[in-house]
Amino acid sequence: MDKLTLHATINGRAVTVETEPHHTLLDLLRDTLGLTGTKRGCEVGECGACTVLLDGVAVNSCLVLVPQVEGRRVTTVEGLAEGEMLSSLQEAFLDHEAAHCGFCTPGMLMSAQDLLDHNPAPTEQEIRAAISGTLCRCSGYVQIVEAIQDAAGRRRGTGDKARG
Amino acid sequence: MRPFRYLACASVEEACAALRAHAGRARVLAGGTDLLLELRRGDGPAPEVMVDISRLEELRGIVAGNGTLRLGPLARHAELAASEPVRRRAGLLAAAAGAVGSPQVRNRGTVGGNVMNAATCADTVPPLVALGARLTLRSAGGSRELDIADFFERPYVTRARPDELLVAIEFPALPPCARSAFVKLGRRNALSIARLSVAAVVDRDASGRITDARIVPGAALPVWKRAREAEAMLVGQAPSEALFAAAGRRTAELMIGETGRRWSSEYKEPVLAVLVRRALEACC
Numbered sequence: 001m002d003k004l005t006l007h008a009t010i011n012g013r014a015v016t017v018e019t020e021p022h023h024t025l026l027d028l029l030r031d032t033l034g035l036t037g038t039k040r041g042c043e044v045g046e047c048g049a050c051t052v053l054l055d056g057v058a059v060n061s062c063l064v065l066v067p068q069v070e071g072r073r074v075t076t077v078e079g080l081a082e083g084e085m086l087s088s089l090q091e092a093f094l095d096h097e098a099a100h101c102g103f104c105t106p107g108m109l110m111s112a113q114d115l116l117d118h119n120p121a122p123t124e125q126e127i128r129a130a131i132s133g134t135l136c137r138c139s140g141y142v143q144i145v146e147a148i149q150d151a152a153g154r155r156r157g158t159g160d161k162a163r164g
Numbered sequence: 165m166r167p168f169r170y171l172a173c174a175s176v177e178e179a180c181a182a183l184r185a186h187a188g189r190a191r192v193l194a195g196g197t198d199l200l201l202e203l204r205r206g207d208g209p210a211p212e213v214m215v216d217i218s219r220l221e222e223l224r225g226i227v228a229g230n231g232t233l234r235l236g237p238l239a240r241h242a243e244l245a246a247s248e249p250v251r252r253r254a255g256l257l258a259a260a261a262g263a264v265g266s267p268q269v270r271n272r273g274t275v276g277g278n279v280m281n282a283a284t285c286a287d288t289v290p291p292l293v294a295l296g297a298r299l300t301l302r303s304a305g306g307s308r309e310l311d312i313a314d315f316f317e318r319p320y321v322t323r324a325r326p327d328e329l330l331v332a333i334e335f336p337a338l339p340p341c342a343r344s345a346f347v348k349l350g351r352r353n354a355l356s357i358a359r360l361s362v363a364a365v366v367d368r369d370a371s372g373r374i375t376d377a378r379i380v381p382g383a384a385l386p387v388w389k390r391a392r393e394a395e396a397m398l399v400g401q402a403p404s405e406a407l408f409a410a411a412g413r414r415t416a417e418l419m420i421g422e423t424g425r426r427w428s429s430e431y432k433e434p435v436l437a438v439l440v441r442r443a444l445e446a447c448c
Contacts, residue, residue: 002167002169002170004170020167021167021168021169021170021214022165022166022167022168022170022203023165024165024200043204044201044204045197045200045201045265045266045268045269046355047355048266048268048355051268054271057242057271058267058268058271059268059271059272060197060266060268060269060272062200063195063196063197063200063201063269063272064196064272065170065193065196065200065214067170067172067216068193068196068216068218070172111267111268114267129267129354130267132266132267132353132354132355133265133266133267133268133269133354133355134266134268135355
């Protein structure tokens with residue numbers, strides 16, 4: 001079948017890669033680019049483990065076909081840190097022990113990133129709504145919500161924004 | 165996922181030409197949130213050609229003017245939920261769009277896709293039926309308009325021809341004092357498919373009597389329609405819990421009449437009645 005040469009910006013870096021139209025963004029990130037921080041969960045848009053930012057908004061990468069990424073900006077969990085320096089959102093997750101098994105964590109972080117980029121002072125309800133598209137089977141969500149509340153406060157101090 | 169040929173369209177004309185040229189073997193790609201699931205399941209014949217309309221600016225947008233609201237089919241659920249004109253003059257639609265799936269799904273899924281996919285559980289369709297929406301379909305041969313209430317043949321099957329593209333959804337804005345609601349019952353509070361839903365509109369006169377009532381159940385009937393007999397019970401009356409409960413029961417009777425008694429009826433019948441009552445109460 002047809003090959004496709006994709007040009008996109010991934011975590012702030014221009015990328016040109018050979019792929020095929022029927023591959024998803026999730027396939028591209030994990031299998032072609034080796035960015036395995038984004039997780040393969042249900043692959044039907046019902047768990048949020050594959051959440052990334054596409055042009056700054058949270059999407060299920062399992063539901064985006066690669067041709068739709070042409071010319072667009074993608075941010076994955078690997079794009080949150082600056083080198084070795086974790087973002088304040090990631091630090092807050094660590095400080096609040098918001099990652100238990102860690103499988104939902106990349107999806108949670110990316111949904112939280114979208115929220116904080118667009119709403120720097122979210123209410124608890126807004127936080128819960130923002131993460132409602134990612135399922136966590138371990139934590140009961142409490143520590144995740146607390147981490148995001150904390151991160152919102154920290155970010156207002158430092159003005160963090162993810163690369164990409 | 166089975167491979168396919170991919171076609172990025174630069175215009176509606178190109179998309180229509182592609183749909184005509186590949187009659188029946190093409191699928192239209194917009195948000196992809198239903199289509200990719202279908203492709204993964206591998207039901208039915210593999211599409212040969214994927215016609216991507218997602219970059220067509222002319223199919224985007226929410227335009228309010230002259231007492232009507234006009235939606236491009238590519239309007240995303242997140243956009244509808246946040247749109248000030250939709251929230252103000254078609255609140256039930258904003259609520260329904262805000263109830264679809266999850267934030268991630270709402271950032272991709274489109275109202276046009278929700279309508280064309282025609283799943284019985286579609287969230288935006290009951291509000292669009294309550295709003296009396298008209299759909300514009302375009303093909304290489306021209307354009308036509310249909311009332312949304314006449315658009316569905318049966319679950320998952322619309323009356324659009326394979327070479328037609330949905331290009332606009334238009335409806336009269338609700339009167340400024342009318343109230344509306346959308347209630348959805350799913351197995352979770354988010355990330356869930358509607359097991360039952362209700363779209364409702366209630367308008368009242370200065371004395372508080374109901375002058376207009378619209379009730380459209382979702383995930384309940386083979387094709388969507390207004391519960392006319394339940395609505396008629398309300399017009400001219402003052403709102404009350406008993407009245408709304410009775411309208412709810414009448415709506416549930418409509419469902420049983422249309423679908424017959426099914427395995428789910430023992431649950432759905434009383435529950436739909438309650439959801440209708442709650443939707444009407446939310447309008448008063």
